[in-house]
Amino acid sequence: MSQSTRSTNIKPELDYETLRDIIDLALWAGQLLLQNGAETARVEESVHRLGTALGAHWMDILVSPNAIMVTTTSGQEFRTKIRRVVAMGVNMQILAEVRTLVHQAERGQIDRAGTRERLTRLSRLKPQYNRWTVVVLVGLGCAAFSRLFGGDWPVFLVTFAAASVAQFVRQELQRRHFNSLIVVVVTSFFASLIGSSATFYNLSPQPQTAMIASVILLVPGIHLVNAMRDLVSGHLVTGMVRGVVGGMVSLGIALGLVMAMRLVGISGL
């Protein structure tokens, strides 16, 4: 708290209404970060820096897996607020934009009204890439993975088809707001069903590579890596929850794969 008392001398004390505005904005930025794939340390630091840049003397943040709680302090006055965090997805554009916003606020280039305008725009942001571009490129990305796993050209083509169809299936299911684990199981089923054709028609000496590479688009890499980062930096609760989410998604992938392999009648090795 030494820093808090020190900065009290520099910054004017804010009234209760202004504190409400600041806590709302800082919490909003934190929610955007947590929902779009930032690790816990980044959420805490960004909320603190944005709040203090906008005029608060100190911000205390508690990040839990599905809510953020913030207390903002100015002189003797303080306010506390909780905001729910509904889904954990990945959107790097929003992480980049929130970082720019925090830096601008710290340099005094943007005020509270400007911050509110920016956060409103970020919350309504549409994806930058056309959905069909994503379908084709996810197919290409998984096909590149099949080469990294040692697959040959027939495997490359099968993987490309399987992963593209799987991404399309995933988009359709997500648009209809199915439970995220159901989305994973069904997508994994379609990916490995098409991927298993390499084994079924014996297109290559190592046909199972196509099945492995086709489901790579579902692998919860970001959840697992963020889980390890949180655990290493001492945020044990969020780290464990992210790890459990990653584990459940992996099990969902396995379930879809097994259903497809039983249906086609291949062993997969």
Next chain:
Amino acid sequence: MNTLDVIGFVIQDGIWSALAATCFGILFNVPPKLLPGCAAAAAFGHGLRALLMQLGLDIEISTLLGSTVIGFISLYLSRRWHAPIPVFTLSAAVTMVPGVFAYRTMLAIIELSLGNADTANAAMIAASTNAVRTAMILGAIALGIAAPALLFNREPPVV
């Protein structure tokens, strides 16, 4: 393999991992002007891993060193382009995810569930060794990409 073969293999590996990282960057909605950074981090990191594995190192150690390179390249790019580090580290680290080991773990567990006494021993060994390797590779990725922060960014946290 002779030296030229190894170099060719590593270059090919770098190109495919750059392509994979770019495509996954698009799935993660990375802004277009930052995509070359994801590709570069993945190409050098995964290429180094392939080289070390060709030289005879374990996949775990190679992954640790390769992802450390990803961490440092991403730190440099994030300062240069004023972008958050995870944009580069996460897109590039996806290329190192141990998909094959996770797949083999799962197949061995299914093999166990079939209840065939002859193959149960081999399946048990396959399931446990592959599960341990999957976990160790994931840990190596996370430690490697966090390495710059863990080594050099040791000021007390602001909060």
